[in-house]
Amino acid sequence: MEIWINPACSKCRAATKAFDEAGIDYTVRRYLDDPPTAEELTAVLTRLNLEPWDVVRHNEPAAKPLKTLPREPAHRPDWIKAMVADPILIQRPIITADDRTTAIARDPETVARFIP
Template sequence: MIKIYHNPRCRKSREGLAFLEAGGHDFEEIRYLDNPVSKEELVSVIKKLGIPPQQLVRTSESIWKENYKGKSLTDDEVINAMVQHPKLIERPIVINNDKAVVARPAEKIKEIL
């Protein structure tokens, strides 16, 4: 089953959701700001993305700038920051089995279908 980590207030996230709907794909919508992900789940997502945790961080968010910018953080500390502040997680993330993409732009979803 395809999963999309979605924030309905984000235009790019809505575009990713619309891409899946337009393609007629069955998917599970995960509103990660309403129901935050566990550390284990986030680690699994990062592994499927195949990127360092830092690349999943929205570094333009004020939470990041005020608390983490310029600090030398381990991968574990970056992951903990995203678990504590889910708004820092880049979106949308689309997962299909063991593959995942940050769907910016939405057409990147094609890479995992």
């Protein structure tokens, strides 16, 4: 299992704490220090069945230029490029299980789905 986190994020800390308490083996990816490639982000979006604009942190200052970018398939690569260039834009934490099940785990119920 892999979890993309920002250590400053309380939701990320809660998810890793839940995994630790459950004795779950997982790999941490500090995605601000080790940003995903466009291919990795595209794969995550595919597994989530979401579009890039669905997982952008729109309140981040870095999201300001995206406000005028159309939310349509023709501009999907532009959204992904922006997220890869400035990964603070990516919603977190993102958990991917060994079976490739992926979720944005912003609540305890979603985190619990990854704990046997």
